[in-house]
Amino acid sequence: MRLNKYISDSGICSRREADRLIESGKVRVNGNVASMGMQVMDNDSVEVDGRSIKPPAAVKKVIYAFYKPVGVVTTMADEPDGLAEYLKNKGIDKRVFPVGRLDKESSGLLLLTNDGELMNNILKTSNNHQKEYVVKVNKDVTDDFIKKMGAGVEITDASTGKKVITRKCVVKKNGKKTFTIVLRQGLNRQIRRMCGAFGYEVLSLKRIRIMNVNINGLKEGEIRPLTGEETGKLRNLCGMGEKDNG
Structure with a gap:
């Protein structure tokens, strides 16, 4: 197994973050500084930042639904407003990391897991998984605005600086200044940039669903484990099939 996948599947961090840790020399295999792309076995000794980690097969996989409040930063780094500190104060001692991000100014559903493969x-962008949001803006939502938002909007991709056309999406008005939007992609601050293209300012943004998992029943700041049925369906939607999580 490639080292970055081994680390990710062990519940330490995402595969991308594992690459960063390897590149920065913070990973050792059998006492030696690891290199990118190296292969490891379950009986190898792997350390990340001086801490020994369990092989993926020995880690019980967990996944939580978390209602992120505004003001919490989606990072597991040691920051006062960071997610890691928030979860610690909530008594969540599992080594989990967020699936994707939500802006500090946004609230709503985050999935937290130690299952790197899931x-x-x-x-994975190519999987076109749905994420649904409720958005409040600073002026009346018009039919023309809804139509243009759903048809695809030219925005600047913050990660590349290039102009991109967002994918077509489902947008529905549900109040004078509010609408719902279902995205199948996740560009940085995408909804805010889309609204800005038409002169609208986002006042509040809440994610209410990721694929088959919704925020129903959760209050702001609350966290719960996914049910077996939710986890099974989530894995099936990802093409992974059912799995016994112990």
Whole structure:
């Protein structure tokens, strides 16, 4: 197994973050500084930042639904407003990481897991997984605005600086200044940029669903484990099939 996948599947971090840790020399295999692309076995000794990690097969996989409040930063780094500190204060001692991100100014559903394989499948752009949001803007939502938002909007991709056309999406008005939008992609601050293209400012943005998992029943700041049925369907939607999580 490639080292970055081994680390990710062990519940330490995402595969991308594992690559960063390897590149920065913070990973050792059998006492030696690891290199990118190296292969490891379950009986190898792997350390990340001086901490020994369990092989993926020995880690019980967990996945939570979390209602992120505004003001919490989606990072597991040691920051006062960071997610790691928030979960610690909530008594969540599992080594989990967020599936994707939500802006500090946004609220709503985040999935938290230590299952690197599942996380990578959810995040894979080509899988076109749905994410649904409720958005409040600073002026009246018109039929023309709804139509243009759903047809695809030219915005600047913050990660590349290039102009891109967003994928077509389902947008529905549900109030004078509110609408719902279902995305199948996750560009940085995408909804805010889309609204800005038409002169609208986002006042509040809440994610209410990721694929088959919704925020129903959760209050802001609450966290719960997914049910077996939810987890099974989530894995099936990712093309992974059912799995016994112990």
